[in-house]
Amino acid sequence: MTAHRLTWLPDPPSATCSAGQILDxxxxxxxxxxRTAIDRLSEPTRRIAGYHLGWWDAHGHPGEEVTAGKALRPALTLLCAHAVGASTERAVPVAAAVELVHNFSLLHDDIIDGDRLRRQRPTAWSVFGAPAAILAGDALLALAVRMLAAHPGMARLGITLVELVNGQSADIAFTEREEVGLAECVAMAGGKTAALLGCACALGALAGGAEDTQVERWRRFGHHLGLSFQLVDDLLGIWGDPARTGKPVGSDLRAGKKSLPVVAALTAGNDAARRLARLYSRPTPLEEADVAVVTELIERAGGRAWAQREADRHRRIALTRMGQARPASGPATHLATLTALITRRDH
Structure with a gap:
């Protein structure tokens, strides 16, 4: 087993740091x-986990073509800890646990969705097989639980995991239903995406010894940030550039996913919505030409405009919640920078 030295980095510069520098x-x-946590795993689970995390190729060899994740959730955890006066060193174990949970969910999501690409290279299950990738995801979750076993945030993480599973379960169930209400679709996104971002922020505040009221404000900041993030992600899934998203455009539409812009369009009650419903409810998968028509109908029915308005609204609420938490000025600046990055991506 390799022992990885923990080098505590200085806080990001207080004013000039870019979003990319914060994430790095x-x-x-x-x-x-x-890396210390992953080294506890036996082969081949260790190699699969490291491949998924972007550390090496399928054979375990580091390479220039390997792309790591954005580390958004750890960045939020660390910055929320800084915002209440904690050091990086104190918050790192919590931030690492959050990243392990996130990647556990990604490994399973790729299998559930049948996605063969992530970060512009083959997904773990498509390389190593679904059973091995499922076990790698389970291992990451177990490592996260081990890392937080004696932490006061463990109960909060447990609640979040239930919300995450419920949200993912609803997402799957929606593909089989002809009618899905917009409110329940928003609730699904709250569980699938916003719950973990809210937990990441709350755990960061807990690492700094924040009081319950302040921790809840940070959780709400992360929750609204997560809803905005998911709305923008859904927009990118339909109108984004594959070179930037790493996923083929229209893959969610071909799979019949009822994402937020789709449900907003389906429930709009206009002509385009009715045409969209007829196409989207067909039992056979959409052809390429159908995807183009569906994309246009979603926009004409108002789904795109609604999603963008809601993304902007939740971004504003998130920033309000952050202000109510009274963060230190440096971390507040960086949290605002990250908020702008993840809620205003090009689409």
């Missing part, structure tokens, strides 16, 4: 803890 700082801060 967070990634470097948590990676030693992640």
């Amino acid at each position: 700082w967070a990634r470097r801060a948590v990676e030693p803890a992640l």
Whole structure:
């Protein structure tokens, strides 16, 4: 087993740090803890986990073509900890646990959705097989639980995991239903995506010894940020550039997914909505030409405009919640920078 030295990095510069620099700082801060955790796994689970995390290729060899994740959730955890006066060192184990949970969910999501690409290279299950990838995901979750076993945030993480599973379960169930209400679709996104972002922020505040009221404000900041993030992600899934998203455009539409813009369009009650419903309810998968028509109908029915308005609204609420938590000025600046990055991506 390799022992990875934990090098505690200085806080990001207070005013001039870009979003990319903040994420890079967070990634470097948590990676030693992640590598130490992954080294506890036996082969081939260790190799699959490291492949998924972007550390090496399918044979376990580091390479220039390997792309790591953005480390958004660890960055939020670390910055929320800083915002209440905690050091990077104190918050790193919590941030690493959050990243392990996130990647556990990604490994399973790729299998559930049948996605063969992530970060512009083959997904773990498509390389190593679904059973091995499922076990690798389970292992990451077990490592996260081990990392937080004696932490006061463990109960909060447990609640979040239930919300995450419920949200993912609803997402799957919606593909089989002809009618899905917009409110229940928003609730699904709250569980599938926003719950973990809210938990990441709350755990960061807990690492700094924040009071319950302040921790809840940070959770709400992350929750609304997560809803905005999911809305933008759904927009990118329909109108985004595959070179930037790493996924083929229209893959969710071909799979019949009822994402937020789709449900907003289906429930709009206009002509385009009715035409969209007829196409989207067909038992056979959509052809390429159908995807183009469906994409246009979603926009004409108002789904795209609604999703963008809601993304902007939740972004504003998130920033309000952050202000109510009274963060230190430096971390507040960086949290605002990350908020702008993840809720205003090009689409």
